[in-house]
Amino acid sequence: MDLVEYQGKQYFARYGVPISDGGVADTVEDAVVAADAVGYPVVVKAQVQVGGRGKAGGVKLAADAGEARQHATDILGLDIKGHVVRRLWVEHATDIAKEYYAGFTLDRAAKLHLAMVSARGGIDIEQVAEETPEAIVRLHIDPLDGLDYATALQLVTDAGLDAEALEQAADILVALYRCYIEGDADLVEVNPLVLTTDGRVHALDAKVTLDDDAAFRHPEWADIEEIGDVDPREHLAKQYGLQYIGLEGSVGIIANGAGLAMSTLDVVNQVGGSAANFLDIGGGANADVMANALEVINTDDNVRAILVNIFGGIVRCDEVARGILTALGRVELRSPIVLRLDGTNSVEARKILQEYRSDQIIPELTMVGAAKRAVEIAGGPS
Ligand code: GDP
Ligand code: MN
Numbered sequence: 001m002d003l004v005e006y007q008g009k010q011y012f013a014r015y016g017v018p019i020s021d022g023g024v025a026d027t028v029e030d031a032v033v034a035a036d037a038v039g040y041p042v043v044v045k046a047q048v049q050v051g052g053r054g055k056a057g058g059v060k061l062a063a064d065a066g067e068a069r070q071h072a073t074d075i076l077g078l079d080i081k082g083h084v085v086r087r088l089w090v091e092h093a094t095d096i097a098k099e100y101y102a103g104f105t106l107d108r109a110a111k112l113h114l115a116m117v118s119a120r121g122g123i124d125i126e127q128v129a130e131e132t133p134e135a136i137v138r139l140h141i142d143p144l145d146g147l148d149y150a151t152a153l154q155l156v157t158d159a160g161l162d163a164e165a166l167e168q169a170a171d172i173l174v175a176l177y178r179c180y181i182e183g184d185a186d187l188v189e190v191n192p193l194v195l196t197t198d199g200r201v202h203a204l205d206a207k208v209t210l211d212d213d214a215a216f217r218h219p220e221w222a223d224i225e226e227i228g229d230v231d232p233r234e235h236l237a238k239q240y241g242l243q244y245i246g247l248e249g250s251v252g253i254i255a256n257g258a259g260l261a262m263s264t265l266d267v268v269n270q271v272g273g274s275a276a277n278f279l280d281i282g283g284g285a286n287a288d289v290m291a292n293a294l295e296v297i298n299t300d301d302n303v304r305a306i307l308v309n310i311f312g313g314i315v316r317c318d319e320v321a322r323g324i325l326t327a328l329g330r331v332e333l334r335s336p337i338v339l340r341l342d343g344t345n346s347v348e349a350r351k352i353l354q355e356y357r358s359d360q361i362i363p364e365l366t367m368v369g370a371a372k373r374a375v376e377i378a379g380g381p382s
Helices: 005-014 028-038 065-075 125-131 149-158 163-182 212-217 219-223 232-239 258-270 287-298 317-330 346-356 367-377
Strands: 022-025 042-046 059-062 088-092 096-107 112-118 136-141 185-196 201-203 207-210 243-246 251-255 277-280 305-312 337-343 361-363
Touching (some): 005 022, 005 088, 022 028, 028 042, 028 065, 028 088, 042 065, 096 136, 096 163, 112 149, 112 163, 136 149, 149 163, 163 185, 163 201, 207 212, 232 243, 232 287, 251 258, 251 287, 251 367, 258 277, 258 305, 258 367, 277 287, 287 317, 305 317, 305 367, 317 346, 337 346, 337 367
Parallel strands (some): 251 277, 251 305, 305 337, 337 361
Antiparallel strands (some): 022 088, 042 059, 042 088, 096 112, 112 136, 185 201, 185 207, 243 277
C-alpha cells in the first residue's frame, strides 16, 4: 500500500522523524481553516500518489489567507499525471537553506536493505540519479546489524551534507530506519530532507510504501484511508479478501494456489491469449469463495471468457462445482466459464455440473485444452 504524503508524514512522526505542523483539507474552506491554524506562510500541497507534484503545480506557497484560498481552489480538482486531487495537506512553510535526499528500500538482489543519501535533493533528484549517480551515496545494511548512529553519521558525511546538518541528519536516518523496519515498509523516502535557514533538519516530503504482507502485524493499518482512484475490481476483491491483480487482457482467470494461477497465466499467453487478471482463490477455497471470485471477474468489462483451473487437493472439486452453481444463481455471468477440474472429488464435481446442464459451463480435461478454448471464446489468439 502506498501512502500519500501526509499519511507518510504521520507515519514518520510516530518514529520521531521531524515534520512541519499541518492539517488535511478536502475543501477550499477547510484549507483556509487549516492554514489559519498552522500560521502563515503556509504551503498548500496536493495529496496524490504520484511524484513531481511541485513541477505540476501541486505545491504552492501562500503568504496569507487570500493566497491560501486561491491555491486551494487551483489545486483541488487538478489532474496530476492522471491523478485528480481531492485532498490537500496544508503545512507551515519552511525557510529552506539546503535540500537533501534520504531513503531506505529493500535491495532484493543483494538480499540486504539499501540506504541512499544525497546532498543534492529536491525536485531534480531523478536527473541527479541519471546524470551524476555518484552524487547519491549508497550503503547496504544487513537486517541483523541494523543501522547505528555512528554508521549513519558516516553515511551523511560521505554524502557531503553540510557540517551543521550532520548530527541531526544522522539522528533522522536512525529514526527513519526504525520507521522502515518496525513500520514494515518496503520503501521510505524523504525528498527533500531540508536544512532550514535557522539550522534545523526536517522532512518536507514523505513517500512510504507499506508491505501488505505485514498487515497482520498492524491492525492500525485498517484505519489508513486509501486516497486516490483504486481499480474497482481490486477494491471488490479486497473486500472479499481475495488475492487479485487486475491486468489488461480478455481471459479472466481463477485458480487455486499462486503457482497454478501463474502457470495458467503463462499457458494462456502461450496459446496466444492475454489474461484479464491474476486470481488465486487459495488452498481452502469453498463454494462461497468461488462465487465471490466469479463476481469480481464479472465486473471486468474486458473479460470475454473465464478460465477456471482447479487442482483439487485440500480443495474439493465438488465444493468448487457447487460454488460455480451458487455464483450462477447470484450473479448473471457475462461470459462463459471454461472449466478444468482435476484432483480430489473431480468425478463428483463433473456429475454435479452435468446434472445442471448449463451452456455457460464448458468442461475441458487438460490445462492447455482449457486455455485454448478460453482464448478462442475470447476472440482468438492476438
Ligand atoms: P514533489 O514535487 O511531489 O516531490 O513535492 P515536494 O513536497 O517535494 O515539494 C516540491 C518542492 O516544493 C520542494 O522540493 C521544495 O523546493 C518546495 N517546497 C515544499 N515545501 C516547502 C516549504 O515549506 N517551503 C519552501 N520554501 N518550499 C517548499
Ligand atoms: Mn518530493
